[in-house]
Amino acid sequence: MPSQLSIEEVGRVAHLARLELTDTEKQRLTGQLNDLLAQFSQLQEIDTTGIPPTSHPFLLRNVMREDVARPSLSRDKATQNAPEKRDGNFIVPQIVEG
């Protein structure tokens, strides 16, 4: 269990989360996250040996439906909220060089 998060580590997590934080934000979040981490240390008091994790309140098996075609959103509707689009496609910055 790490004791304290450094501002550099906060920057690394921000990149994982795809958030470009300002220095002020990084500073503030470092403090806030460390406060929360201190709270989480309470959980280490609990012996959870052999206790299964709960990922969902009730045991659900995989829910399947018949593999049949059915109507879905039209291309127009699916792209209606795109900030930038052309000919029914989403426009993004160039990803591959060349």
Next chain:
Amino acid sequence: MELYELAAHEAAAKLRSKEISARELTQASLDRIASVDLSVHAFVTVTGEAALAQADAVDKKIAAGEEISPLAGIPLALKDNLCTAGVETTCSSRILRGFIPPYDATVVTKLNDAGSIFVGKANLDEFAMGSSTENSGLFTSANPWDIESVPGGSSGGSAAAVAAGEAFWSLGSDTGGSIRQPAAFTGTVGVKPTYGRVSRYGLIAFASSLDQIGPITRDVRDAAFLMNAICGHDPLDSTSAPVDTPDFTKALTGDIKGIKIGVPKEYFAQGVDPAISAATRKAIDQMVELGAIAEEISLPYSEYALPTYYIIAPAEASSNLARYDGVRFGHRTRRATGHVDLFEKTREEGFGDEVKQRIMIGTYALSAGYYDAFYLKAQQVRTLIKRDFDNAFEKYDVIVTPTTPTVAFKIGQKSNDPLEMKLNDILTIPANMAGIPAVSLPCGFEGGLPVGLQIMAPAFGEEVMLRVAHAYEQANDWHRRRPTL
């Protein structure tokens, strides 16, 4: 009592007896919004014209002698994280400003089919993360009982609208108390159904193993009517439970003789305002007078629910909110030079402070090397919290506690102290962890502000929960009080 102050079932009775029309009811709500929403700020969007058109359609049905549902013609507010086809849905976030959903949430479809009138979309803490609406990326809503106080959150707009008479009832969503806490703060009734009881299809996801849609109403009967309409299995939500929906109004018998109530001592411990503990104990005494049996119990792992929640909910949120990347919908930065830069700047500009904090904690808790220490550990503790409830419900029909540690606080009072703010949900989070249903209903006033009573029941035990809530409510008149605005 003014028209806009009636319970929805009272308004429905007047509609059936043709004493009033759906248009008059809808106009009453819209007029009320026009006169008080400048101080209450419950609504992000008001859909007046569409509402009046819906009302006219209901009036036509009534005139033609057609059978109408108990919801038909009654104005309702929707929390603005429920997708409404063709109507902007913002989650009170800058990142979703201008987002027009291409489809309706399942609950919206169900209410539409029942002839419900949608007067507007209600404000929330951004992405439902908060307890006061102060985290809304748009504006802060006010408590109709004291406009300098918060209405609670995250469904603060939904609760304020009902308390202020701007809508007869509303839908909210509850991940850690977001229906029950604002219901407690505004003197309304708020139900978090059993996880899986209500389809989450079209509810913009926050923490998918915890989120549940539910009603906010002026009395328990109204909550039962709305539950009848929104519950049920939905093939579009693979976590929706394949169980039948009973007629919840049939559970409201007024008879609670022999009902066994567990009173967990941990929910009256330090941090809970003594006045709130006292009001809750008085309510329990009254239930005993009505024939129930109350005994003190212990739910020892509930004290760990808060830190457990602040790992699990942000972890799920960090994954759910990855979709806001400026490509398919919502805000997009104008400053991007490449694709990663596009994601990072879009999210930096679009999300507010609280959302960023939760994405960060969730990303950290799920990151390599920390998964076992945080996320797995929290999921194991969640099992222990749930087992406490399983054990208690072997002996008891319901568990009764306060809903919140305090009454509504002043706007700005806690907004700079995230830890203090999070304590608001300490008594409501355990029900989300266990997946069980819980209701908050008014049980008194403290300093002029409403106090909420929480009743929890075993999974799919909404009937006994509502029966107890209704019997208590009818023995009092808290649900008839209305704020002066």
